[in-house]
Amino acid sequence: MEIKESDIVKSHEVDLTEILRALWQGKVWIVLLSAVFSIGGVFYALSLPNEYKATVILSPVEDTQGGMLGGLKSDLGGLAAMAGVNLGGGGSNKSALALQILKSRGFLNEFVEKYDLKATLMGTNGWDLSSNTLLYNEKVYDDKTGQWLREVAAPRTPEPSVQEVYEYILGKNLSVIEDKKKGLVWFSITHYSPYVAKDLVEKLVVEINARMQKDDIQQATTKIEYLKKTLAETTVADMHKIFYQLIEQQEQTKMLALTQSQYVFRTIDPAILPEIKDGPKRAFICIGFAFAGLVLSFGFVLFRYFVMPKTARS
Numbered sequence: 001m002e003i004k005e006s007d008i009v010k011s012h013e014v015d016l017t018e019i020l021r022a023l024w025q026g027k028v029w030i031v032l033l034s035a036v037f038s039i040g041g042v043f044y045a046l047s048l049p050n051e052y053k054a055t056v057i058l059s060p061v062e063d064t065q066g067g068m069l070g071g072l073k074s075d076l077g078g079l080a081a082m083a084g085v086n087l088g089g090g091g092s093n094k095s096a097l098a099l100q101i102l103k104s105r106g107f108l109n110e111f112v113e114k115y116d117l118k119a120t121l122m123g124t125n126g127w128d129l130s131s132n133t134l135l136y137n138e139k140v141y142d143d144k145t146g147q148w149l150r151e152v153a154a155p156r157t158p159e160p161s162v163q164e165v166y167e168y169i170l171g172k173n174l175s176v177i178e179d180k181k182k183g184l185v186w187f188s189i190t191h192y193s194p195y196v197a198k199d200l201v202e203k204l205v206v207e208i209n210a211r212m213q214k215d216d217i218q219q220a221t222t223k224i225e226y227l228k229k230t231l232a233e234t235t236v237a238d239m240h241k242i243f244y245q246l247i248e249q250q251e252q253t254k255m256l257a258l259t260q261s262q263y264v265f266r267t268i269d270p271a272i273l274p275e276i277k278d279g280p281k282r283a284f285i286c287i288g289f290a291f292a293g294l295v296l297s298f299g300f301v302l303f304r305y306f307v308m309p310k311t312a313r314s
Contacts, residue, residue: 026301037293045282049126052194053278057269058185060095127192194274213263220253
């Protein structure tokens with residue numbers, strides 16, 4: 001008897017009607033498993049604490065020193081080059097540098113240490129609305145003794161390390177969005193407590209402005225000291241004009257830095273106390289659990305119908 005290849009293919013094909021029959025016969029399993037996953041998703045979503053996001057909208061402050069230095073370079077660039085003095089290029093993008101510093105490991109950890117935020121960020125798991133107090137995770141941090149209780153494998157320690165704090169803030173708390181076309185920057189902080197979120201995003205703006213301000217003052221002071229020393233050693237009369245104007249330019253930099261509190265970023269829209277939670281998205285979580293339960297129940301019923309022996313199914 002000759003067996004055709006088409007017969008072999010047909011013998012391995014599964015009829016759609018048979019699949020529907022299998023699903024119908026396993027409808028009890030489908031309903032049961034889907035219900036279990038859906039109920040589990042609801043309980044899981046309700047167990048998650050609310051999270052609030054505070055956002056401030058900023059605008060980079062224009063760098064007026066770039067224009068001053070550009071004019072100085074065009075007027076005295078030739079003489080400065082002969083004297084071996086580099087006047088530099090035009091204005092620098094301080095806001096871009098500030099954003100990179102803001103997201104750096106050093107700045108964020110200094111920020112956490114200055115305001116003692118490690119436990120506030122990494123030791124909490126909720127917020128009590130009635131008393132406006134943070135709820136600490138008893139398995140992670142003891143707020144009464146100030147001790148970290150985490151169980152971690154070596155080389156990590158119960159207290160979060162610099163690397164852990166940095167990764168946690170970037171992954172859980174801090175969001176920075178820059179719109180170069182509009183010239184705007186959004187700083188956002190997410191936390192269980194809306195009061196903490198608002199307080200931290202405001203402090204973050206203050207600290208990054210202060211950091212850039214401090215750096216520019218230190219650099220200008222160092223340059224002024226060098227220029228005055230070089231001026232005293234220079235005997236060429238024509239070079240005195242260059243050094244005096246260079247010193248004046250650095251003095252202007254110091255003056256602007258000392259008189260501007262919003263040195264790099266100017267607040268366009270200040271942060272407000274968030275009244276509506278930003279997360280978790282409980283509806284999406286419940287839908288996700290229900291969909292996963294439905295898919296797994298279909299798979300289980302089809303596997304049970306087509307793969308498992310009939311004796312096992314019965």
